[in-house]
């Protein structure tokens with residue numbers, strides 16, 4: 001059967017998801033992981049009807065300018081700060097993301113970072129592996145800060161923030177949150193969370209999780225001034241996006257003991273990581289892995305494929321991708 005549509009997959013994907021795509025469309029998939037330049041993206045996208053792309057692929061007006069063929073971009077992430085959605089909409093191109101399927105896995109990881117940073121899991125393991133555990137262990141050494149019973153602060157209370165908040169009950173932690181808009185009372189009740197102003201959140205939180213989307217407005221939402229409001233015993237966790245935290249200011253606060261520790265999955269300018277952060281023992285660092293469980297990454301890939309196929313008019317959701325960022329495009333078609 002000849003296939004009417006051709007799609008490009010910009011990064012290696014699970015074979016079963018590629019096979020699923022190939023039942024409907026011609027697939028050209030990359031076999032190695034790398035960041036594509038704007039010129040490469042322009043060239044790749046010029047020859048296809050749709051693409052599944054990763055966070056490091058920035059799709060803006062310049063990349064799609066003059067492209068008459070492209071109909072759909074499926075982002076392999078819930079966050080879509082790499083997409084210029086208004087530009088895609090203006091060009092009549094569907095844009096989709098992968099919400100919900102990663103909420104619980106990402107929330108688990110936020111807690112893993114909080115616990116590891118507060119209780120010094122990574123640095124203790126490094127110390128042990130280096131052969132330092134020879135004599136007895138001092139009773140007053142390797143002391144961390146407690147997590148249970150402390151007040152948890154959450155900045156950004158979308159679906160992942162809510163999943164994080166629901167876990168706090170098991171740790172006996174009251175939850176404070178700040179969001180641009182207050183959540184409906186029923187959701188606040190379900191999460192046992194109380195809305196406060198941002199400055200109050202920073203002052204009162206014993207530990208703070210950052211879960212807000214990246215935009216020009218959230219750039220450096222946590223910088224030197226905000227860090228100065230936080231408790232010196234606090235742990236800061238960033239599973240949202242690099243750029244939300246001023247990493248240089250954070251590194252200095254951690255080095256000077258103005259913050260107990262940090263658990264960071266995302267970095268400004270990643271994959272580069274601020275040199276001082278890499279040196280600090282009270283920073284737990286991971287390479288953007290919060291959604292990386294086998295089940296969740298498969299579910300994200302499958303959802304991106306379903307979105308792409310639906311946008312191109314294939315499969316059960318033809319014309320209506322399950323997670324569609326710009327439905328205006330469909331209205332105009």
Ligand code: 8YV
Nearest residue numbers: 054055076077078079288291
């Ligand atoms: C990435 C994420 O998609 O969904 C997001 O917004 O940041 C992650 O889940 C994942 O790391 C693949 O790059």
